[in-house]
Amino acid sequence: MTTSSASAPANATVLVFLDPAFEDGRVADSSKPQLMATDQGATRGDGIFESLLAVGGQPRKLPRHLARLAGSARTLELDIPAEDAWRKAIGTALREFRAGAPEDGDDEVVVKLIATRGVEGSALPTCWVQASTPPAAGREQRESGIDVILLDRGYDSEVGERAPWLLLGAKTLSYAVNMAALRYAHHQGADDVIFTSSDGRVLEGPTSTVLLAHLETADDGDGGTRTVRRLITPQLDSGILPGTSQGALFAAAKAAGWELGYGPLVPEDLYDADAVWLISSIRLLAPVNHIDGKEIGTADVRRQLTAELNELFATVQ
Numbered sequence: 001m002t003t004s005s006a007s008a009p010a011n012a013t014v015l016v017f018l019d020p021a022f023e024d025g026r027v028a029d030s031s032k033p034q035l036m037a038t039d040q041g042a043t044r045g046d047g048i049f050e051s052l053l054a055v056g057g058q059p060r061k062l063p064r065h066l067a068r069l070a071g072s073a074r075t076l077e078l079d080i081p082a083e084d085a086w087r088k089a090i091g092t093a094l095r096e097f098r099a100g101a102p103e104d105g106d107d108e109v110v111v112k113l114i115a116t117r118g119v120e121g122s123a124l125p126t127c128w129v130q131a132s133t134p135p136a137a138g139r140e141q142r143e144s145g146i147d148v149i150l151l152d153r154g155y156d157s158e159v160g161e162r163a164p165w166l167l168l169g170a171k172t173l174s175y176a177v178n179m180a181a182l183r184y185a186h187h188q189g190a191d192d193v194i195f196t197s198s199d200g201r202v203l204e205g206p207t208s209t210v211l212l213a214h215l216e217t218a219d220d221g222d223g224g225t226r227t228v229r230r231l232i233t234p235q236l237d238s239g240i241l242p243g244t245s246q247g248a249l250f251a252a253a254k255a256a257g258w259e260l261g262y263g264p265l266v267p268e269d270l271y272d273a274d275a276v277w278l279i280s281s282i283r284l285l286a287p288v289n290h291i292d293g294k295e296i297g298t299a300d301v302r303r304q305l306t307a308e309l310n311e312l313f314a315t316v317q
């Protein structure tokens, strides 16, 4: 298990509310109460969010995040502001957050977009953008890798289609279960979790998408051999959140000659892989060293493939 080192001095979190009276969003003091106690985001966890990374003041994969936010809003029947209002509020939040910070062209900022169903009795969602410092543990885990345990999520892999009210493909604010799974893993001495379905399929992490790589030696048709590199992720219709990082990395990997595959995957596929990662927008690619105590691939191959995919992922805008 990795431990977090001393983190860099954190800038104060910046809040920018989407407010029709303020074209670029209304900046609010994050050290003061800003939300009504009757907001349904607080009373019911009824709302949606996105977490994205801005590097050097530029939000990464913004169109993918805005598209997923709009998809989550449709699923929850939430009438949220148009993309332009979000883009302006994000711009304001990043300017405020970075103002006065030492010049650093590669600084990382976590940008959260949040929309709740609003105050009880009103039909207006509450929407805001939050800019904050990334957790130090994420950076460390990109480097050193993580130990993971498999946990049963208790649903079968077809429940998403059978029971759409579970909102499994939407990024909702109801993350208490995901956070509880992470705490459970920490109590077991692990860093993270891969959920499995009750019918034995590999699903996703509590805050990440599962990726695995298989290397195969194949005939090159010229009397020699070549290495076929295949990147695989669980199929998207198994009740998981479609990851913007997985989507963007797959596009870049395809262009670089990787073959792509989508599950169904079972735990044996993870143990047999040459490398496994948990990928997400803030921590990026975290190589998995062990699952339930079993080493995945070898340290050398994990390091080499992680470096290669990191390079590809850095090209993603």
Ligand SMILES: Cc1ncc(COP(=O)(O)O)c(C=O)c1O
Binding pocket: 051, 204, 205, 206, 207, 208, 209, 241, 242, 243, 244, 245, 246, 279, 280, 281, 282
């Ligand atoms: C459940 C879940 N799956 C996957 C992801 C990865 O998504 P993304 O790559 O868009 O950050 C997240 C991100 O928070 C998540 O919460």
